[in-house]
Amino acid sequence: MSQPTTARQGGIGRVVGASLIGTTIEWYDFFLYGSAAALVFNKLFFPTADPLVGTLIAFTTYAIGFLARPLGGVVFGHFGDKVGRKRLLVVSLLLMGGATFAMGLLPTYATIGVGAPVLLTVLRLVQGFALGGEWGGAVLIVSEHGGAEKRGFWASWPQSGAPGGNLLATGVLALLAAVQSDAAFLSWGWRVPFLLSGVLVLVGLWIRISVSESPVFLEAKARAEARAEADRHAPAVEVFRTSWRQILTAIGTRFGENISYYILTSFLLVYVTSHLGLSKSTALNAVLIGSAVHFLTIPGWGALSDRIGRRPVTLIGSVGMAVWAFAFFALVDSRSFGVITLAVTVGLLFHGAMYGPQAAFISEMFDTRVRYTGASMGSQLSSIIAGALAPIIAVELLKDYDSATPVSLYLCVAAIVTTITVAVARETRGRDLSAVLAERPRTAKAPSPEIA
DSSP: OOOOSSOSSSHHHHHHHHHHHHHHHHHHHHHHHHHHIIIIIHHHTSOOSSHHHHHHHHHHHHHHHHHTHHHHHHHHHHHHHHHOHHHHHHHHHHHHHHHHHHHTTOOOHHHHTTHHHHHHHHHHHHHHHHHHHHHHHHHHHHHTTSOGGGHHHHHHHHHTHHHHHHHHHHHHHHHHHHHSOHHHIIIIITHHHHHHHHHHHHHHHHHHTTSOOOHHHHHHHHHHHHTTOTTSSOHHHHHHHHOHHHHHHHHHHHHHHHHHHHIIIIIHHHIIIIISOOOHHHHHHHHHHHHHHHHHHHHHHHHHHHHHOHHHHHHHHHHHHHHHHHHHHHHHTTOOHHHHHHHHHHHHHHHHHHHTTHHHHHHTTSOGGGHHHHHHHHHHHHHHHTTTTHHHHHHHHHHHHSSSHHHHHHHHHHHHHHHHHHHHSOOOTTOOTTTTTTTSOTTSOOOOOSOO
């Protein structure tokens, strides 16, 4: 059965727009916490004598959100593979927005003591759980609506939601930092971006509800029901039984990309303000400009992967990042805003080369029956060992060595892991998602999902 080339309701553009806006809002919520952890949470929720220690504790709670992401991937993946992608995307947006809005209402440590960081941590877990289910559903509903010839381009737009969300979060914080005194920002100004999430979620829901369910999923569900196979295996069991190699490939593909992003954005805020002694506006504005370029160029990398393949484009990014890891901090140490911005922007361009093709690359690894679960699990397990630990490891290395060189080595090794993983993987460009493994006997050994 050939894969549809357009969405059934409103065209591929509406589906892409709904996914992009939804992922931008969810990433706004998630990244807002990371920026606040670097700038104010150490003072408001984890006050200590040593600012770097307080920041380290704040980043630990930041990492806790990542621990909930695989659980969200399993739960959302299970129901997303059973009842559809669209419904679960609505639930994830509500959970994320509600948790972020509640953070803006939290009392601080000075008001209720240890209860403040406990409540903050619980809400961070809810954020992580929601985001764990968001990524897989958002990229799949786009991948499964469009045809194979431009899948890399269309599926890369939800990927732009990450820098879009970071751009929005950083922009709001930068604006507040510019118009408020440090005392006012620390007193109440930091709450404004979190409360703004409530408005953004309502906009996202209105748009997301308007799109149709994935036609590829509906066709696969109909086939399974016709064969009375719909409930034979839970998707989480099935994906580990038949596709564990693909999960490992997805983890390795995301490893360097995940670590590099959080070092280039979240850790940079700590490095520039705490280590170099520059203003938070310098760091925020550098990330703001870099994120704008990042947002605009990710679809270009996705489109390039439609022409030359997912692997070559990803390797451009991973090899480039391995080299740039050392140039990055050397440029940041110049203390020049323009040079710092250049360092961040080039780093994010290399990151985009890894990130742009990733949605199509990982989607094409799995069968429709377990695609939501498989893509979510591969992505979110990598987030635990990569993104969750990256700011913590980087801050600890900076605290122990008082130098960025160990952080550069860490970033370089991460990029090499992704380079090796992608170099030994097979190309997936051009795959018909409705045909991947769909007709194999359920009792037979699963064939390799790669194209020979």
